[in-house]
Amino acid sequence: MNLTHPGVGGTGLLLDVSKLPKEEAEKFQRSLEQREYSSYTSSLIPLQRSLPDIRLKGCHSLYTDLSLPETSVIIIFYNEHWSVVLRTIHSIMDNTPPHLIKEVILVDDASTDKVLKEPLEEYVSRFRKVQLLRAESRQGLIRARMIGFQQSTAPVAVFMDAHCECFPGWLEPLVTRIAENQSIITTPTLHSLDSRSFKIVKIHEWGKRKSLLIPTLTFPNLLFTWSSMSEEEWKKRTRETDPVRSPAMVGCVIAVSRSWFKKLGMFDPGLEIWGGENTELSIKTWLCGGGLEIIPCSNVAHMYHPHRPSEESDIRYKRNIARVSNVWLDKYKHYTDNYDGSIADYGDISDRIALRDSLKCHPFEFYLTNVNPYQFIPGNGIYTGLIRNVELGIDCLDSGGRQNGDKVNVLLYSCHGKGNQLWDFTDRREIRIGGQCLDSGYGDNVVTKKCHGLRGNQEWEVISLEGHVLLKSHGYCVGVTKSESALVLGKCHNSALQQWIWKQNRKPRIS
Ligand SMILES: [Mn+2]
Structure with a gap:
């Protein structure tokens, strides 16, 4: 195809499918159908590609502390394309000072793709710090993350999706903030990794309020949406490198101290597969005396790819949300997806309630008055x-x-x-x-x-x-x-x- 350095530097590779030989065009099409992203394109891009240093000007001098705690990076995959997983791992290894990484724990959530078995094992054996765990049966993202967490040993854990790429200097700012205050959960500035071309697109510019979007909860379904920062928050910040208080999180890259995550009861193990865990963690860190922040100096690209909805995943999601609402939302649970009570069986939540009581967490009202006074809840306007x-x-x-x-x-x-x-x-x-x-x-x-x-x-x-x-x-x-x-x-x-x-x-x- 005559490609020179495809995708290097975060540039994408936009293939003109009409010019590909028929057989290749079919492979391209099949790859899209299989994975919801173009693994065909991904396999043409080097596993180890450099990304530019896009840090804000003030960042370089801010994060020079050499005595930061070590980190365990936990990555779950389920039939992710081989090249995408490996690019995630290479980008971590290439863009993190070695003394900050204690281990990278890969958890295979019972993938069926054969290349993710011995061939992957052999490939990652070159990395001394990478461990590969296999779940015996499908656990779902949430429980698989906890399997990885339980295996990990560093004082800070980073949960990262298996379709990310880290930029130079991504980890130090996340860990520095946790070292200052261990009950703050940190997330990076998330850029987008295009699911067709693998081009990296910068989304946020911290110096401009209009383009500065932070994750906020949506009602009634408790997903997140991007919304603009309030004037009050904007005025509080003196430098564009200042951490940004975030009412919610996307959930694809999360850094958290081991002790805080344990104290918060980790993810609710009663949540199925995926969905709701990012909401649960966001709400409980805020209500139980901690916080959640986006760290502008940390940059990671994440591939947002559409999840194919199905009736089954819909019900599962609603059930997860019903759990989260019934544990954390007090009277506001009437505004969530399950306000009609259609999901009656969301499992036993008594240990979650006991946890909330023992940590003496604030009522949900605290979130609405102190964390996000602008939280929009349809049906609860003035x-x-x-x-x-x-x-x-x-x-x-x-x-x-x-x-x-x-x-x-x-x-x-x-x-x-x-x-x-x-x-x-x-x-x-x-x-x-x-x-x-x-x-x-x-x-x-x-x-x-x-x-x-x-x-x-x-x-x-x-x-x-x-x-x-x-x-x-x-x-x-x-x-x-x-x-x-x-x-x-x-x-x-x-x-x-x-x-x-x-x-x-x-x-x-x-x-
Ligand atoms: Mn993801």
Whole structure:
């Protein structure tokens, strides 16, 4: 194919499949179907490829302590492509000072791919510090990670997915923060490893608030989403290299002190396969006296590849989440996926509750007031539910049901009280439905747009008027046209056309 240094330096290899010989094109296609990423492309890229030093300017002088604790890196794989696992290991070995790595523990979660048996064993035997464990039967990511952890001996553990690549200087900043405070769990700046070309794409720039995204919990399913940092947090930081408080984690690279992880009861062993463990760990470290931070000076690329959903994995995920909610969320468990109680059997959680009690962890309310006061919980807004027009009486604001579009016109529709009409007024002063926010930046049009969390045209006032409310943004109010047929954003006036009935639910968390 005439490739020179494919993928080296983190550049990708974008193959023009139409130019490949038929047989090769078929191999390429098959590799995509098998793994959800192009292992064909991966196998053309050297197992040991250099990545550039992308650390922020201030990082080099910050992390020079030679007496940091040692680390065990724990990597689970299940039928991961050989080249992807090995590139993960090489990148660790090449970009970490040897004295900081005590061991790399690979746990094979009962893979069936033959190349991951003897050939892998033989390949990794060149690394003195790499151990390979085999689970006898499929354990799932969560329990396999604990098998690796139990085998490990260093004072700091790093759990890493088997499809990552580490940049120069990735480990020192993670461990330094833990050495300062052992109840802080740290995660790196995560970049993206493209699943087709294996190109590394930088995602975050810590100097720009707009591009600075941190993981936040989503309700009702307790996954994570990327959302922008609050102004308060932004102002607290004095240097772009400062650690960033993170309400949640992605879960693909986690550094944690052995003693803190043990004290927190490790991962809940009742969680199946994967999903929910990152949420559980995030919530409990915050509630039980620790914290969770992203360390800007640490850089790791992770391949985000789609998981094929199935009914089975769906139920399993819901069950995991039901466990986490029932242990940690107090009254807020009613806002999670299992609010209807459809997952009745989530197993015995009594030892988890006992653990929470013995550690005297805060109630979940603490998370909402101290960790992420901007946490959005649909149905728990300051105002929540239907927004009914006073003049018309029977018509409500309706999002039309499109949740992920760019700009969507809001409709006036007869009130039915279903999802498209259930709005929340949030602590960020958004008027929100799912991930869409009412936006006043489009002339007299009343639209929703993807929430950006940066206030501006998505900042509203809900002004109370004798039981009714005005919805106001930058001096304009949402109302109904005089012909009473459509919505319009116009100068505020004194008419029932601009007055709405909306239920107040609670006090703002932030004044
Ligand atoms: Mn992953």
